[in-house]
Amino acid sequence: MMQAIRYHKHGGPEVLQLEQAPKPVPQDGEVLVRIAAAGVLPVDWKIRKGLFPMPVKFPVIPGTAFAGVIEGVGPGVNGLQIGQEVFGRSTNGTYAEYTTAPADSVAVKPFSISFAEAATISGGATTAWCAIKNAAVKAGDRVFIHGAGGGVGLFAVQFAKWKGANVIGTAGPSNIDFIRSIGVDTAIDYTAGPFEVGLEGQVDFMLDTIGGSTLERSWPLVKQGGAFLTIAGQPPIERGQKEGIRVLRSAIAAKQDLIDIAELMEKGIVQTSVQAVFPLSDASQAHIRSEEGHGRGRIVLRSGN
Numbered sequence: 001m002m003q004a005i006r007y008h009k010h011g012g013p014e015v016l017q018l019e020q021a022p023k024p025v026p027q028d029g030e031v032l033v034r035i036a037a038a039g040v041l042p043v044d045w046k047i048r049k050g051l052f053p054m055p056v057k058f059p060v061i062p063g064t065a066f067a068g069v070i071e072g073v074g075p076g077v078n079g080l081q082i083g084q085e086v087f088g089r090s091t092n093g094t095y096a097e098y099t100t101a102p103a104d105s106v107a108v109k110p111f112s113i114s115f116a117e118a119a120t121i122s123g124g125a126t127t128a129w130c131a132i133k134n135a136a137v138k139a140g141d142r143v144f145i146h147g148a149g150g151g152v153g154l155f156a157v158q159f160a161k162w163k164g165a166n167v168i169g170t171a172g173p174s175n176i177d178f179i180r181s182i183g184v185d186t187a188i189d190y191t192a193g194p195f196e197v198g199l200e201g202q203v204d205f206m207l208d209t210i211g212g213s214t215l216e217r218s219w220p221l222v223k224q225g226g227a228f229l230t231i232a233g234q235p236p237i238e239r240g241q242k243e244g245i246r247v248l249r250s251a252i253a254a255k256q257d258l259i260d261i262a263e264l265m266e267k268g269i270v271q272t273s274v275q276a277v278f279p280l281s282d283a284s285q286a287h288i289r290s291e292e293g294h295g296r297g298r299i300v301l302r303s304g305n
């Protein structure tokens with residue numbers, strides 16, 4: 001058995017309970033990981049509340065992002081070994097002492113970063129990486145990133161800069177200096193006035209991480225033939241067709257993407273930010289904080305000692 005956060009019905013943060021749960025067993029192609037840190041993604045509390053269009057089987061162990069140490073290897077796994085420090089994505093729940101994950105969703109942790117930092121990669125760096133890659137961002141492009149200080153945004157800024165783009169980013173007042181420090185060329189405080197002034201038709205790629213009216217107001221900024229991705233809702237395909245703008249879909253990173261991201265982090269080209277670390281038993285506090293929707297980087301749960 002192991003300790004895990006579980007919930008038996010949808011609801012508020014109080015449904016998250018620390019319980020004994022069966023320790024998972026790695027199946028074909030999977031590894032067993034002793035979790036050191038789990039990333040708290042906004043989707044975790046959306047699923048908990050029943051807001052996400054996805055069937056769940058109770059009890060649910062929340063979480064997909066993790067970093068830890070391989071403790072077991074299932075049949076058919078090549079290139080990963082017991083004792084390796086890794087990070088990745090699991091669909092078996094990560095707010096726990098252990099998880100299992102397909103070897104294809106796991107990569108070796110950069111030596112130079114902590115487990116907490118590595119737990120920010122899946123669902124943050126991976127989402128940003130696929131966005132910048134699928135938009136085919138190139139040197140000289142103007143890339144606009146909403147929520148540039150958030151768990152996805154901070155990576156998107158750095159990947160776009162690494163590609164040689166000119167980056168415009170939005171954040172609240174407490175994150176403006178931070179987004180400049182990670183490379184945003186034009187930092188816009190979205191609380192100080194309309195973000196769109198003077199930028200109509202100027203943007204090659206728009207990454208919206210906010211949705212709602214922010215998404216609506218962003219369309220006129222994108223050039224004809226430019227690209228648009230929102231990760232805060234369904235892809236607005238029809239609107240894109242009408243506007244002559246290429247609408248992208250959010251993608252799940254492949255193993256090579258994890259390896260490429262790890263290399264950039266190992267070299268210090270790309271950095272992360274951990275907003276707060278909570279013990280596993282305080283998962284409900286971590287969800288309350290995440291639901292506020294204002295912060296810098298990723299909230300992380302610490303598992304084990």
Ligand SMILES: NC(=O)c1ccc[n+]([C@@H]2O[C@H](COP(=O)([O-])OP(=O)(O)OC[C@H]3O[C@@H](n4cnc5c(N)ncnc54)[C@H](OP(=O)(O)O)[C@@H]3O)[C@@H](O)[C@H]2O)c1
Pocket residue numbers: 041042043123124127146147148149150151152153170171172173174175190209210214231232250251290293294295296297298
């Ligand atoms: N489809 C996917 O693959 C995928 C993957 C990851 C995330 N998502 C979704 O994408 C969204 C963002 O995720 P995240 O992990 O980056 O969230 P996050 O870590 O909570 O970051 C959101 C950021 O946006 C800023 N912000 C809040 N309101 C804003 C506004 N009106 N304009 C500009 N910035 C604003 C926040 O702080 P300040 O206001 O203090 O600056 C914060 O830094 C969530 O809805 C999440 O579920 C989707």
